[in-house]
Amino acid sequence: MSIDVPDMATLLQFVPTAQYGDTIDQMRGCDVPAPFTPADTAPRGGALHLSSVLPALSAAIGAPTTTAVHKEPAELAAALGIPEARSAIVVLVDGLGFWNLKMSLGHAPYLRALLHDAANDRPISTCSPSTTAAAMATFGTGTCPGxxxxxxxxxxxxxxxxxxxxxxxxxxxxxxxxxxxxxxxEKLAAQDVRVTSVGLTRFMASPLTRAALRGAHYIGKDNPLGRVRAAADSAKEPGLTYLYLRDIDKTGHAEGWRSEQWTTTLEKIDGQLETLRRLAPHGTVIVVVADHGMVAIDLERQIDVAAEPQLLDGVRMIGGEPRSVMVYAADGADVDMLAARWRARLDGLAWVRTKNEAIDAGFYGPVSEETRQVLGDLVVEAADDVTIVYSRTQNELAMAMPGVHGSQTMLEMDIPCIIDMV
Ligand SMILES: [Zn+2]
Known part of the structure; x- marks a missing residue:
């Protein structure tokens, strides 16, 4: 039995705000407001969340590691279906959403075969906003953007x-x-567990690596087969290996995820994963995850804040990205009035929350005082295929990208967590 792919209209609807923790907090229920219809009202997150993956793997390799939001690594492993193993290789395929993959399975024979296993044929949730910087740190720390x-x-x-x-x-x-x-x-390395990270040479000491994924022994390899070989080789010694594959996201942004180029890239990535499976030593568990999905946008429905006095009034800065905008109010501006104006203008086009509403909904997980300082006064999630740009600071290329992500739709939030025991 495989789960059906909903139609595109449903995939572009919002899902309930994903919660953090070892179990799903049923009391939260569905918080998608009118006039939006939720894609599905089942609570999201808990163990079935990107933040659970590394704590779960730590338990699977016999070095259970807790985090500020996950206290039960063994239960996370059980919930995700990750078996005990000598070694684990976790592959993060940037931008490969669960439904993007499900709709393209004819081009991914290795992953398709794994999805025949019902335990793999279910999405887990990424963090909000569904974007790489937030998701990498959520994944790397096993916590949350908050x-x-x-x-x-x-x-x-x-x-x-x-x-x-x-x-x-x-x-x-x-x-x-x-x-x-x-x-x-870092926590595993402190317990003398081998931790290896494999990726492009230039990402070895990149700021994003240092922020989100520091603490591993980094092996830089600039060709795909070299990376796959290095990852498989490293797994000979018990421990954890992380492999990052970026091309799906890159192609999705540049060409759109329904393009021929995207499909060709998926075929290549599937081939690399199949090779990894073939080269990995017996006793290795391979887990394939992503940081977010990808939507195809309609440029006709793009809203430019710079051209809309109703939106711009009382705004000092715009942050975030076109699918998940953070609005920073001008000094002295009334945030509730600002929220009301944005809601009126974007009625049915975006889910507008104030900073406090977003925090109270659990959008960022638990939030520290430091994080409060960086958040916008409004958090605006674009609906359907809408994008909200700011032409004063964003360049034309970025505003015209056919593929984007960041918002809270099913297509962007649902990610794979596919497990293969070698
Ligand atoms: Zn991206």
């Missing part, structure tokens, strides 16, 4: 009171100063 202070593609830098970017850390604080939560890699 604690890592990495809350979007761009956000306020409290040191300069300006917008900074969290992929290359342009205008940002030092990675170790911004993201202070100990990573799962």
């Amino acid at each position: 604690l890592t202070s990495m809350t979007g593609y761009t956000q306020r830098n409290p040191l300069t009171d300006e917008i900074c970017q969290l992929i290359q850390f342009r205008g940002a604080p030092h990675p170790e100063e911004l993201q202070r939560v100990e990573t799962v890699f």
Whole structure:
């Protein structure tokens, strides 16, 4: 029995705000407001969350490691279906959403075969916002954006009171100063567990690696087969290996996820994963996850804040990204009035919450005082295929990307967690 793919209209609807912890808090229920119809009202998150993956793997390899939001690593492993193993290889395929994959399975024979196992044929949830900087830190620390202070593609830098970017850390604080939560890699290494990270040479000491994934022994390899070989080789020694594959996201942004180029990229990635499976030593568990999915946008429905006085009034800065916008109010502006104006203008086009509403909903998980300082006064999640840009600071190329992510729709939030025991 495989689960059916909903129609595109449903996939572009919001899902309930995912919760953090070892179990799903049933009391939360569905918080998708009118006029939106939820894609599905089942609570999201708990053990079935990106933040659970590394704590679960730590238990699977016999070195259970807790985090600020996950106290029961063995239960997480059981909930995710991860068996005990000598070694684990976790592969993060950037941008490969669960439904993006399900709709393209004809091009991914290795993953398709694994999805025949009902235990693999279910999505787990990424964090909000569904974007790489936030998700990598959530994954790497086994916590949440509310604690890592990495809350979007761009956000306020409290040191300069300006917008900074969290992929290359342009205008940002030092990675170790911004993201202070100990990573799962660091915690495992402190227990003398082997932790290996394999990726492009230039990401070895990149700001994002230092912030979200520090603590592993990094092996830089610039060709796909070299990376797969290095990952498989490292698994000969018990411990944990992390392999990052970026091309699906890159192609999805540039060409759209329904393009021929995207499909070709998926075929290549599936081939690399199949090779990894073939080369990995017996007793290794391989787990394939992603940081978020991807939606195809309708440029005709794009809203430019810079061209809308009703939106711009009382706004000092715009952060986040086109699918998940953070609005920073001008000094003295009335945030409730600002929220009311944004709601009126974006009725049916975006889910507008104030900072406190988003925090109370558990959008960022538990939130530290440091993180409060970087968050916008409004958190605006784009609906359907809408994008909300700000042409004063965003460049044309970024505003015209056919594939994006960041919002709370089913297509962006649901990610795979596919397990293969070698
Ligand atoms: Zn991306």
